[in-house]
Amino acid sequence: MTDDLGTPVLDNHLHLDPRHGRGTDAVEDFVRLGGTHLLVVNKPSWHLGVEPDEPAEFRPVFEETLDAVAAANEVLPGRAWPVLGVHPGLISRLVDERDFSPPDARDLMQGGLEVASEFVDDDRALALKSGRPHYEVSDAVWDASNAVTRRAFELGAALDCAVQLHTEASEDLTDLAAVAEESGLDPTNVVKHYAEGRLAGPTPSVMSEKDRLERAAESGEPFLMETDFVDDPEKPGMVLGPKTVPRRVRWMLEEGYDEAVRRAHVGTPEAVYGIDTEATLEGSMS
Numbered sequence: 001m002t003d004d005l006g007t008p009v010l011d012n013h014l015h016l017d018p019r020h021g022r023g024t025d026a027v028e029d030f031v032r033l034g035g036t037h038l039l040v041v042n043k044p045s046w047h048l049g050v051e052p053d054e055p056a057e058f059r060p061v062f063e064e065t066l067d068a069v070a071a072a073n074e075v076l077p078g079r080a081w082p083v084l085g086v087h088p089g090l091i092s093r094l095v096d097e098r099d100f101s102p103p104d105a106r107d108l109m110q111g112g113l114e115v116a117s118e119f120v121d122d123d124r125a126l127a128l129k130s131g132r133p134h135y136e137v138s139d140a141v142w143d144a145s146n147a148v149t150r151r152a153f154e155l156g157a158a159l160d161c162a163v164q165l166h167t168e169a170s171e172d173l174t175d176l177a178a179v180a181e182e183s184g185l186d187p188t189n190v191v192k193h194y195a196e197g198r199l200a201g202p203t204p205s206v207m208s209e210k211d212r213l214e215r216a217a218e219s220g221e222p223f224l225m226e227t228d229f230v231d232d233p234e235k236p237g238m239v240l241g242p243k244t245v246p247r248r249v250r251w252m253l254e255e256g257y258d259e260a261v262r263r264a265h266v267g268t269p270e271a272v273y274g275i276d277t278e279a280t281l282e283g284s285m286s
Contacts, residue, residue, distance in 0.1 A: 003034035003246065005253065008078060008265045008277035010037040011245040012205045013164065013193045013226035016068040017043060021231030026242040027072045027080075033246035036078035037269075037277050040069050041129055041164065041193075043230070044087035045112075051098070055111025058086065062119055077282045081275065084116040085129030085152065088145055088166050092133065095141055106144035110151040117155040126273055128152050128159075129193075131166035150179055157184035162272050164191045165202065177201035189272055194228055194239075203272055206264075208240055208248045217252065217260035222268040225249075 016023055042065040045052060050061050062084045072080040086109045094100035119125035130152030132145035156163040177187035187202055195204030197215025205224040206216045216223040227240035252261050269275050
């Protein structure tokens with residue numbers, strides 16, 4: 001039996017790992033509780049056993065994500081889209097464990113983003129992902145990470161696609177919004193993954209905890225909802241499980257946040273990604 005919440009329900013950021021994790025079983029849990037649409041972000045390359053020396057070596061990571069999305073699309077009443085890029089934590093692995101200089105790490109990661117952008121250009125992926133470490137790093141690594149992020153914005157501008165960001169915890173990322181604008185990318189199309197309930201600068205993708213969602217709903221501002229489910233059998237339910245977004249949508253509707261639900265699952269996805277979550281729903285909703 002599948003719950004019908006009377007609205008599209010989009011999880012804006014989660015991972016699927018059919019090889020090691022639950023894969024489509026997780027998607028089926030999402031659907032049973034009323035979930036309809038997913039943005040599936042590739043797992044960090046090293047989680048799939050890829051330690052790249054050349055940009056082309058990111059390609060299998062992206063291809064595996066496309067396979068996971070294709071499998072999800074067999075199950076979803078709506079659809080899934082891939083979001084591809086290079087996790088900002090890679091820079092620490094390259095510099096600290098593999099003796100890359102920060103500039104060489106920057107170049108490899110920018111090259112990986114350029115490979116990801118080919119998938120967007122071919123309409124095989126919806127958006128890019130990038131960002132900077134959420135932990136303390138040296139000035140050289142910080143500067144290199146910001147250069148990688150700037151390259152993601154440049155590619156997003158050239159492709160007219162959104163860029164999802166991993167960053168430090170903050171409610172003010174106007175510095176990155178300014179870099180996006182300088183790069184030709186509307187900050188609306190920059191999405192802060194793992195966001196609090198309010199954010200200055202990019203569009204927040206709010207972790208689906210009730211207190212954060214209340215702040216987002218009451219802000220009146222555009223926002224998205226996510227779980228950052230990692231689909232790792234050794235870390236079940238981390239960060240939040242795949243059932244969480246539909247459960248939180250049900251709770252928001254019960255609390256009278258109908259307009260905010262529509263904002264998060266219809267209006268903001270259209271504004272940020274150009275996707276129509278209603279038209280892509282089976283038996284399209286009136």
